[in-house]
Amino acid sequence: MSLLRKKSVHGMLAFAQSAKGLRKELSAFDLTMLGIGAIIGTGIFVLTGTGATVAGPGLVLSFVIGALACGFAALCYAEFAAMLPISGSTYTYAYATLGELVAWIIGWDLMLEYALASSAVSVGWSGYFQSLLAGFGVHLPDALTAAAGSQPGKPTLFNLAFVIALVITALLAFGIRESKRVNNVVVVIKVSVVLLFIATGIWHIKPDNWHPALPYGFNGVFHGAAIVFFSFLGFDAVTCAAEEVKNPERDIPKGVIWSLAICSILYVVVSAIMTGIVPFARFAGVDHPISLALQVARLDWLAGFVDLGAILGMTTVILVMTYGQTRILFAMSRDGLLPKVFSEVHPRYHTPYKATWLIGGIIALIAKLCSAAYVGRTDQYRYHGRFCPDCCRHHCAAPA
Numbered sequence: 001m002s003l004l005r006k007k008s009v010h011g012m013l014a015f016a017q018s019a020k021g022l023r024k025e026l027s028a029f030d031l032t033m034l035g036i037g038a039i040i041g042t043g044i045f046v047l048t049g050t051g052a053t054v055a056g057p058g059l060v061l062s063f064v065i066g067a068l069a070c071g072f073a074a075l076c077y078a079e080f081a082a083m084l085p086i087s088g089s090t091y092t093y094a095y096a097t098l099g100e101l102v103a104w105i106i107g108w109d110l111m112l113e114y115a116l117a118s119s120a121v122s123v124g125w126s127g128y129f130q131s132l133l134a135g136f137g138v139h140l141p142d143a144l145t146a147a148a149g150s151q152p153g154k155p156t157l158f159n160l161a162f163v164i165a166l167v168i169t170a171l172l173a174f175g176i177r178e179s180k181r182v183n184n185v186v187v188v189i190k191v192s193v194v195l196l197f198i199a200t201g202i203w204h205i206k207p208d209n210w211h212p213a214l215p216y217g218f219n220g221v222f223h224g225a226a227i228v229f230f231s232f233l234g235f236d237a238v239t240c241a242a243e244e245v246k247n248p249e250r251d252i253p254k255g256v257i258w259s260l261a262i263c264s265i266l267y268v269v270v271s272a273i274m275t276g277i278v279p280f281a282r283f284a285g286v287d288h289p290i291s292l293a294l295q296v297a298r299l300d301w302l303a304g305f306v307d308l309g310a311i312l313g314m315t316t317v318i319l320v321m322t323y324g325q326t327r328i329l330f331a332m333s334r335d336g337l338l339p340k341v342f343s344e345v346h347p348r349y350h351t352p353y354k355a356t357w358l359i360g361g362i363i364a365l366i367a368k369l370c371s372a373a374y375v376g377r378t379d380q381y382r383y384h385g386r387f388c389p390d391c392c393r394h395h396c397a398a399p400a
Contacts, residue, residue, distance in 0.1 A: 002100070003099065003100055003101040004099040004100065004101060005099060005100050006095065006096060006097065006098070006099050006100075007095050007096055007100075007335070008096075009083070009084055009096050012084065012086055012092070012095075012096065013084070013085075013086070021243065021345055021350075022087065022176070022243050022244045022345065022350055022351070022352075023175070023176060023177070023244060023350035024243075024244055024245060024246050025176045025177050025180065025244055025246070026176065026180060026241055026244050026245045026246065026251070027245075027246055027247075027251055028247075028250070028251035028254040028255050028258070029184075030180045030183075030184065030255075031238050031241065031245065031251055031252060031254070031255020031256070031259070032254070032255045032258040032259045032262070033180070033183055033184045033187045033259075034180070034183060034237070034238050034241060034255065034259070034320055034323075035234065035235045035237075035238045035255055035256060035258070035259020035260065035263075036187050036191065036259050036262060036263060036316075037183050037186070037187045037234075037316030037317065037319065037320050038234030038235065038237045038238070038259075038316065038317055038320035038321065038324075039231070039232060039233070039234040039235060039259060039260070039263040040187075040190065040191070040194070040263055040266065040313050040316075041121065041234075041313040041314055041316070041317040043228070043230065043231025043232070043267070044194065044231065044266065044267060044270060044290075044313070045288070045289070045290055045306075045309070045310050045313065046288070046289070047227060047228050047230065047231050048228070048231075048267070048270060048271050048274060048289050048290070049274075049283040049286045049288070049289025049292070050227055050228075050283075051063075051224040051227045051228040051271070052224075052271070052274065052275055052280045052283040052289065053280065053281075053283050053284045054216065054220050054223045054224050054227065055214075055216065055220045055221050055223065055224030055225075055280075056212070056213070056214065056215040056216060056220060056275065056280040057209070057210040057211075057212075057213050057214075057215075057272075057275045057276075057280060058213060058214040058215075058216075058218075058220060058221040058224065059224050059228070059271045059275060059280075060268055060271050060272050060275075061214075061221045061224075061225075062221050062222070062223075062224030062225040062227075062228050062271075063225075063228055063231075063264065063267045063268045063271055064264075064268060065221070065222065065225040066225045066228050066229040066231070066232055067232065067260070067264035067267070067268075069225070069229060070229070070232040070233075070235065070260060071257075071260060071264075073236075074235055074256050074257055074260050075257070077089075077235070077236055077238075077239050077256055078239075078252060078253035078256045078257060079253070080093045080239070081238075081239040081242045081248065081252040081253070081256070082248060082249045082250075082252055082253055084096060084242070085242040085243060085245060085248030085249070085252065086242055086243050086331065087240060087241075087242060087243040087244075087327040087328070087330055087331045088107070088240070088327065088328055088330075088331030088332070089110065089236060089237070089239045089240045089242075089324065089327075089328065090106050090110060090236070090239075091103050091106050091107035091110060091328055091331060091332065092331055094106045095335065100337075103335075103337075104332075104337055107328055107331075107332045107337065110324075110325070110328050111325050111328055111329060111359075114237075114321045114322070114324055114325035114328075115325060115359070115362060115363055115366065116366070117317070117321050118165065118317075118318050118321040118322050118325070118363045118367075119161070119165070119363050119366035119367040120367075121314050121317050121318050121321070122161035122162075122164055122165045122314075122318055122363065122364075122367040123159070123161040123367050124314055125160070125161065125164055125311060125314040125315060125318065126159045126160040126161040126164065126367075128307055128310045128311045128314065129160055129164075129311055130160070131307055132304065132307040132308065132311060140160075159367075159368070161364075161367035161368065162364045162365075162367055162368040164315070164318065165318065165322075165360060165363045165364035165367050166360060166361075166364050168315075168318050168319050168322055168360065169322065169356060169357060169359070169360025169361070169363070169364070170360075171319070172319070172322060172323055172326060172351065172356050172360070173346075173349065173351055173353045173356045173357060173360075174349055174351070175349040175350065175351055176241075176244050176350070176351065179319065179323065182319070183316055183319055183320070186312050186315055186316050187312075187316055189308075189312055190308075190309050190312035190313045190316070191266070193305050193306070193308060193309030193312070194266055194270065194309060196302070196305060197270065197273070197290060197293075197294075197302065197305075197306070197309075198266075198269055198270065198273060200297075200299055200302065201273040201274075201277055201293060201294075201297060201299070202273055204277050204296075204297035204299070205273060205276030205277055206276060206277070207276065209275060209276050209277070209278065209279050209280070210275065210276055215280070228267070231263075231267060232260065232263065232264070232267075234317065234320065234321075235256055235259055235260050236324075237320050237321060237323070237324035238252070238255050238256050238259065239252065239256065240323065240324035240327040240328060241323070241324075241327065243327075270290075273293070274289055274290065274293045277293045277296055277297050278292055278293050278296050282296075290306055291303065291306055294306065322356075322359060322360060322363060325359050326351075326352055326355050326356045326359050327352070329342050329352070329355040329358070329359060330342060330343050330352040330355050331343075333352075333355065341354055342354055342355040342358065343355070
């Protein structure tokens with residue numbers, strides 16, 4: 001029966017308040033920025049095109065349906081986090097309601113999810129960063145472009161995915177105050193890139209591209225909703241910060257709901273503009289829909305901003321996902337389900353620094369070993385600061 005034992009909510013709250021732990025630094029604004037940082041990433045730069053192929057201009061409705069579905073889940077998260085403002089997110093809620101065994105399983109599920117997400121996004125970040133540098137005529141040496149041994153005949157060591165993962169880890173280890181400042185600045189810049197696309201692209205819309213509005217009926221709309229639903233994932237990571245919020249009962253619900261609402265509006269507007277510029281059928285097989293829209297609208301000068309927005313979007317996703325995972329490991333360690341060493345808090349920075357460096361090291365290692373599978377195609381093309389009219393890619397078809 002000990003595997004099914006539950007922890008008292010009042011006991012968990014009393015323990016978290018009495019223990020020397022994390023520093024309360026976050027406000028509702030900071031939580032909103034964390035949520036936007038986790039949500040806006042590959043979804044707006046990739047999944048919008050995938051959804052358009054099955055929903056057509058009805059992709060706008062797909063995003064509305066996806067936002068509503070996530071909204072109900074967000075309300076549940078917000079209520080739980082306000083009632084139990086302790087690190088651990090779903091793991092902690094499961095421990096209080098379903099018991100230790102279920103909490104242990106969910107804790108490991110979350111750590112696996114965040115670790116793989118951070119590693120994969122780190123690799124994508126590396127590819128986009130190389131593309132951006134190449135646009136300015138800067139080409140990295142082979143040793144820094146792929147994992148060791150991944151390209152025969154080239155002395156490769158690791159790609160930049162390994163580096164960005166360690167940089168994010170160091171930032172998180174230095175403190176939540178520094179991490180939130182960096183996240184807030186980066187989120188403002190990447191949202192500005194999205195707004196720049198909206199402000200320029202809206203003048204190139206051809207209403208005829210919106211007809212028929214529902215080429216595949218409502219079946220296509222719901223199919224698109226199932227695809228773009230994943231664009232909204234990440235708001236749950238906000239609740240991992242519950243123990244570091246100044247006024248959790250008030251600020252966590254605001255942070256979760258505001259971040260989801262802002263991202264939903266951006267998704268809807270961007271998808272409407274994209275399908276208004278480009279006939280939806282042209283998005284088939286395209287994994288860079290915004291770049292394609294820019295090409296059709298002859299806004300090639302925005303290509304560099306798109307790469308910058310993608311890079312910054314992925315940076316904050318890595319930061320928030322890694323942050324969430326360290327707090328889950330911290331909570332599991334404090335509850336005795338993992339070695340106590342991982343719940344030790346640095347006396348100066350007030351972060352679970354040992355848990356942070358362990359998680360960051362694992363993420364960096366996975367990114368280093370798996371880089372060839374993700375970056376291989378990007379390495380086959382060289383970016384020339386313009387769109388290739390033959391392949392409809394901003395990666396020119398000429399071999400690198």
